[in-house]
Amino acid sequence: MASLSEWIEGARPRTLPNAVAPVVAGVGAAIALDGFSWWRSVLALLVSLSLIVGVNYANDYSDGIRGTDENRVGPLRLVGSGVAAPKAVLTAALISLGLAGVLGLVLVAVSGRWWLLAMGAVCILGAWFYTGGKKPYGYYGFGEIAVFVFFGLAGVLGTVYVQAGRVSWAALACAVAVGCFSTAVLTANNLRDIPTDIEAGKRTLATRLGDKGTRRLYLALVAIPYVISLWFIFTGFPTTLALVTICLLFPAARAVRGGKTGRELIPALRDTGLAMLAWALFTAIGLNI
Template sequence: MSTSLAHWIAGARPRTLPAAVAPVLAGTGVAAYADAAVAWKAVLAAVVALALQVGVNYANDYSDGIRGTDDDRVGPLRLVGSGLASPGAVKAAAFGSFGVAAVAGLVLAATTAWWLVALGAVCVVAAWFYTGGRKPYGYLGLGEVMVFVFFGLVATVGTTYVQVGAFTADSLPAALYAGGGIGALACAILVANNLRDVPTDTVAGKRTLAVRLGERRTRWFYALLVLAPAVDFGVLAALTTPWVLLSLVFVLPAGGAAGIVLRGARGPALVPVLARTGIAELLAGVGLFAGFVIGA
């Protein structure tokens, strides 16, 4: 898989990969505000988040590739669709990544609560069936729901829980608001990706939310997704500490990305939007973490 991995690293998806740690930063910040942050658990939560994101990328590459969805691709190179790697190798990479996430998650569950094992299993199943299986829900326009729930709410609240050790009246609302904002930005990445692929997805029969909404409404939906976290973080600051407003630094790259989208960019011109939105999500996570730590 060395050659395949090199091609994967050279693609566009790793430009948004660092954003996967944003919910971990946000959740750890909430834990720090509750004076309950545990560094090694935060590191393991980051391993889980990153491994799941890598696994999803490989799983999507495999499933879309064997279906022929990537045969006429506008975006960055895909391994299976381009023939650079065999479907079996990419599938093995996906499950290998899920395995790494499972090992790190088991350690967290063993030191926190065993019901987290079931939650982790649900996360892996959701990751695989996004584009895998006979009726992938990503082809039905439900991908954004999965991203918001698992890469926003679950990742943030879960990170807080494994450190605090309980759902408290102070930490749970803060984690939910933080996860909601992070989840919206994670959704925006997917929306930008699907907006770029509307023409090819339509031909391939992949009925993403962008295909269902159409380009015009998808562009406004993207703008809403990058605006909503600003309101969300404002409410969070009122509930916790004004220092949380440091997270609004995300508006700098997000605003530029929204401008590109609303001006009607198409195809390859939308690729920079993915990177900028990923940076926005990461900055939001860093800002939330810093704000909660200072506020504590």
């Protein structure tokens, strides 16, 4: 039976910035539109956190029963390592995704934006079928697109819309930036896993692009948010502090550009996530000075 610390590690806490950053950026954009609501922001954050924990447990379960995680490098896999029964991990995934659904329903009900139920359903289905089902789209190179949409566009714009009832160009720019950061985290993860994914028959975008192509993709993705920061400054938003967060990315970019592999790439996931979170925070502040 897995210990509490193993369950926490299985939830992959290093990915939590991918859930927090969209809400932080969305709150900043909502404040700029005079639509801020603290309790709706909290609900949006809880939905996002529940969703990412759910998808992490769902991935652990689905990859584990397929045998994909048997030789995986990186954080503990509960099913793949044998420390937790597949049924227990499946239950944890369903509880987390169910909680995201219930909280999302509450958020939609209080906002009166009932069409958002469809978006929420797509997000939950996307979380499950990333590695679940007979033909998981994550095994066919579409994981990066899903992360960009769910933890970039949907996460940021959804947070703005349930508060302000509309979105702005600034909100869309934040959504693209956070989406690129989140996709970069996944890209670094899949870069690390290229050898084991090829062996397991998992055709991620990284295995299709190859080592060099994946490294170029990562560097392009982390550059885009800073181009957007420059655009914000050019259009009159004092988001200079967001540019400073590039310092947090230097170790990750150096590791990716320098050809690091395997466990040497694990810190790159953490540093990219922290840079994303800091960028979202400083950009949210800059949009409202």
